[in-house]
Amino acid sequence: MINTKTLFSTVIVDFASKALAALLGFVLIRNLGSVQYAEYSVQIAIAIFAYQIGSFSINQILMSNLSELEDVGGAVFFISAMVAAPILLSAAIGAHFATYCFFLSLAFYDLLRLRLYLLKKYILFSVIDFGKNLTVLSSIYLLTIKTQSDAANILYLQAGCIVLLTLSIFLVYLRKSSAVKFSFRPLLILAEPHNVFMLLYLIFSGVVGQIEIFFLKTFGSSYDVAVYATALRYYVVLTTALNTMNNLYFASAVHSPSAENVLNYIKQHMRYALVACPIIIVVAALSNPLMEIVNKGKYPEAFSVFLLLVLSACISLIFSPSYAAGIKLRLQKTMLVALFLGITCDVTVNFFLTPEYRYYGAAMGLLVGSAVTNITIFLLVFYRQGNVRGLCQL
Structure with missing residues (x-):
């Protein structure tokens, strides 16, 4: 250890x-x-x-x-x-x-x-x-x-x-x-x-995170791909920072021999995340001037796309412990089913929205797919542990 x-x-x-x-x-x-x-x-x-x-x-x-x-x-x-x-x-x-x-x-x-x-x-x-x-x-x-x-x-x-x-x-x-x-x-x-x-x-x-690029390449222009890829860069920076902070806190719980401790960690983490997410959204909403400087004025639409991706990052932050808990509780098969469901939603949203709404449709696909996967894994972790009532204590 x-x-x-x-x-x-x-x-x-x-x-x-x-x-x-x-x-x-x-x-x-x-x-x-x-x-x-x-x-x-x-x-x-x-x-x-x-x-x-x-x-x-x-x-x-x-x-x-x-x-x-x-x-x-x-x-x-x-x-x-x-x-x-x-x-x-x-x-x-x-x-x-x-x-x-x-x-x-x-x-x-x-x-x-x-x-x-x-x-x-x-x-x-x-x-x-x-x-x-x-x-x-x-x-x-x-x-x-x-x-x-x-x-x-x-x-x-x-x-x-x-x-x-x-x-x-x-x-x-x-x-x-x-x-x-x-x-x-x-x-x-x-x-x-x-x-x-x-x-x-x-x-x-x-497949997750790359689907959107391929849809935009098929249905959009090079500029559409560049706009989405720019927003995605900022999204990756945000999720990397959030995951780093989360890993520091999660390490002690993931090595615990008690599954109950892991479930308690999820509840505690969600309380902190629900406080942090509004702050993250406000900071992201004020980041447009900085993005303009970094991008040298290129791709102004990337800011709106980034805001949609921020919502996806917040959902991932709130439910992220469920992934590690699922691994510890040996629920990999269940997690795979949840991932397939999320990918299906992602592809469906991209298929219908990307041709018309371009990078906004791609961002919506990632948002919906990520939300479905994370929330499904979260619910299944509690359900498999017979701890559904614990959801009411969050």
Whole structure:
């Protein structure tokens, strides 16, 4: 178990790293034209989608079962096996070769993370991640400030930075550690019933957040994609900050052996969240002047789209503990059903609203889909625990 000091330090460094990633998005908004930024957003959506259904999902399951792993030897094979299918799928929806390179660099980086977590070097990985994001940010800033780069060049540069940094760490630091041993233990872990459902949950959750980009690419213009992608950048910054604060508070409850403690945590968290959400909405409503400065006056419609996404972030904040509680209570199958319901609502709203209302319709799709998924998981967690009456005590 991670001690509180290590957890706090790791979360703080991780938050700083995510802040650098957010700055990268703002650099691209300012320095790229709408067509270039829209194309980059589409290619990133494809890469993240492929990454989510490939190495990310497997890696998340394995990291939640670190005590049962001996080394990353077996994981290398199984993560690699999940690379081919996402590449073929992404090819069908218009990925560039640079997108493949970026996706593969993320899969390679996952192996580094798994290896360091096995060695319990949590803070070290966070520091490396900070360095990686700083390197990528600096390189892309220098590239885009001087030239009008396209999406492919930016993706190549991102992939190159990630691969070189990962190789350096493997060669300089990890070569001194114990030899890598191949085993089939990762396959046995992934084959456990609750992990199978969790793997499917992680794979299909990769659809959430990317659906809107694909609908806008199909039914809208490059400008529509750029507007929504800009609003989405601010949404990601907001949710990252909220999740970081939430993780600090949740750590003590998630390691508790008592399911009742977890349910009590959900109630307490919701009380705090219901106070915080109005404040978040007011601050977001006053953020338009700052967004105008950051965006250099581009995409003024992004502010209205962002406000819709803020509502989605608030709903996720209120009900977010239900996700971790569901994992602890082994309700992965139930969570998967809730996710399918949310995705169905998201796709339906996008299908009917995006062609006419463009980025507003896309934001409504994410809002409705997120609300349905989060609220359904919340209700099912209480129902499965026979604690429906506890809802009245919130």
